[in-house]
Amino acid sequence: MGFKIAMMTLDGGRIGIAAQALGIAQASLDEAVRYAQQREAFGAPISKLQSIQAKIADMALRVESARLLTYRAACLKDAKQPFTKEAAMAKLAASETATFAAHQAIQVCGGMGYVTDMPCERHYRDARITEIYEGTSEIQRLVIAAQMIKENSL
Helix, strand or coil: CHHHHHHHHHHHHHHHHHHHHHHHHHHHHHHHHHHHHHCEECCEEHHHCHHHHHHHHHHHHHHHHHHHHHHHHHHHHHCCCCCHHHHHHHHHHHHHHHHHHHHHHHHHHHHHHHCCCCHHHHHHHHHHHHCCCCCCHHHHHHHHHHHHHHHCCC
16 A cells, blocks of 8 residues: 555656646746847847747747646646546656757757856756656656556456
């Protein structure tokens, strides 16, 4: 019984980590958009450049996808429904999105994104740890696969 309680506690913790990672990802996206609108190159904001727009679009897509997975896991938990798979999906998607978004924000901000005085640098450090605690990304994939097999067993 103790192991089952420990695993249920981890499931709930994964939703919390997903929410933390989601906040980091959103902050990275917000910073990239803000910087792209303010920074000018060739007489116009860099937000007009297609390559910058593509980075922002990819970040926004992943952030919103992770948000929906996190909300779904939290709703299932609140409804006292099984949520192991959904918590693992939310944690995996949100933590990898946070790292991706932080990296892209650094790319948008260029050399300034790497400076310790800029939020992007801190977001990247904060994002990386979300892929590690409460179970690494590799462990989340194992949990998801195990639940899929269990749900769809012959």
